[in-house]
Amino acid sequence: MIVPALSLARREVVRFFRQRGRVIGALVTPVLFWLIMGSGIGSSFVGGGGDYLRYAFPGTTTMILLFTCIFSSISIIEDRNEGFLQSVLASPAPRASIVLGKVVGGALLGWLQAFPFLLLAPTVGIPLTVSGLAIAAVVLAASAVFLAAVGFFFAWRSSSVAGFHAIMNIVLMPMWLVSGALFPLAGAYSWMAWAMRLNPLTWGLSAVRTALTPSDPGPFPLPLSLAVVTGCAILAVLACALTIRSEK
């Protein structure tokens, strides 16, 4: 199972770097978003030390993960329409290796873009420490697996890219919007605060925030948030494996 999965994951990475538009889109869009929102809201923001550019920094890493995982998921629909997927399904490679290959490939791509972005932290006054980077690296990896698996789960059921865009706008984007990336949990109305607590991305982002700025930590304790994100990632991968198992 490992060889087919790794080969499929490698394909994701090779394909990605051969489509320049995707590289630019996934990397530049979130950074642009961060600079515009951060600089625009600037010091009007009262929470998080009063600097929005700094507050929005950790959430941008999640957004990079989200964008990359959406693009990777779209490739599942293209593979189905183009016939690549059929040839994999007709091979003796276990169904689960398809899930693993796609999810690991998508997650790796997200991580490879989100992690280097952390190196920009000093530009907004967030000092980098080895331990902070190491923890953030682990949390980003778990969040990336979770997002890639959620993307796979929905893309597998979508027959068209247009249909998947609807899911993306209804499920994936709102998940990021209420993850604490744009506003802190502390000041939200109680129903929103609950929605944020139920969102696995909030836990992931809380861990990244704590790792980067221990003086201004996320809303949840670090070990617990790491455990929640990892657990959700495993559950999401299992859900994908169950979905694909029924495919003839």
Next chain:
Amino acid sequence: MADAIEVRGLERNFGDRRALAGVSFAVRSGEMFGLLGPNGGGKTTLFRILATLLSPTAGTARIEGIDVEGDAARVRGRIGVVFQSTSTDKKMTAMENMLLQGAMYGLSGEPLRSRASVLLARFGVLDRANDRCEHLSGGLRRRVEIAKGLLHGPAVLLLDEPSAGLDVGARRDLREVLAGLRQDGTTVLLTTHFMEEAAVCDRVAILDLGRVVALGRPDALCAESGTDVISVRTREPERFRAAVAARFGGTVTVVEGAVRIERSRGHEFVPQLVESFPGQVDAVTVARPTLEDVFIRRTGRAFAEASA
């Protein structure tokens, strides 16, 4: 020894629509077998069942004696499948596609690489092995697909409409590739709606509305009636058909606007026909029956009409 492919009483329904209505045939080892039929005849449904991607409603299909439904995993290792839609990744090179395919079949390392090279060379694409598939012509890409399908040394190669989407030159080229496979003794089942492609096969089954309407060697099927086919272009085909039938008898039909007459010694019949209906015959051709004529005789419809 079990037949390479054995299909018995295969049925498949999609809701109320019956795509396969009890299909049976067997393909011997080393045989090139064609499934010929109009679009919607049931070819692709049958193909997908053999490729383990669709379950039959009733009946059985076996590859080398292994049931495709009961033991799909074992069947998958024994079949090479080339789909109608291209399965090569266009962003990857021909060689990268081969290596990826090999990994799906548990092959790796040097043995995989050398086998991939041998196959790419055999199909004349080794010099393009490091070109991305998006830069290959449709015909070359199809060759890579077939090389991919043979990579793990399958007992049976399944090809779904291998010439779909290819231009005339590439189709001719593909027929040579198929002829090569036939000479090598590769067991091949291919679906097609091109007569010339079916004619390359050792045997063909003609499928229409989910049933096998003819089964046998292409030349034997064509010679079966012992007649020639005379095709007449005329202004009023229906009236002409009735007049010819009344005067000469025999099988006279109108197919795609032409009057079609089956007759032995057609060359002797043509002068009689033209003299009997002066001024009414715009054009006339005499030909040996083709698989298309076999189809018309068995179903009463032309291929194009059946596809519509």
